[in-house]
Amino acid sequence: MTDLDPEDTAAMRRENGGKDFRLYLRQQITNGRARKTAPPPAPPPKPPGYQPGAWPAGTRPPDPPPTRHTEADWQLALDHYRNGLGHDNDPCHCGSCPPATKGTS
Incomplete structure (x- = not known):
């Protein structure tokens, strides 16, 4: 049981004059401090x-x-590109461009 319903809280307050509820809250504070102050895990050893x-x-x-x-x-x-060349009528000769086909523009 990790979550408290309002009925659970009311029942703890009624039992033992609220002592159970106070003990529960103190334990929650202790658990929180223990999580906060846990030492970091040791780093793995270095290889030989x-x-x-x-x-x-x-x-x-x-x-x-x-x-x-x-x-x-x-x-x-770059000059070829800037001059607008490289169309079907004047294909690029860089070796990376696909070969030009006739009839496409």
Whole structure:
């Protein structure tokens, strides 16, 4: 039983001159303080040979992924886009765009 109904509260107040109700409330305060002051759980032990740091000793972060397009390729594609090219009459030659088909616009 975790919830008190108004009838339960009234019955505790009637029994033993309200002593049961006072004991119940005091126990609720004690339980709340015990939950509040419980020590935090101990952290798990470190694995054998553990050394603090982001990467294990003798290693480094991975290299950034290689790009297959040079800066000039990007600039050419940007100029191509800005000039409104890349339509069916002048397909893009970047290698990433789908091939143009005739008769679509």
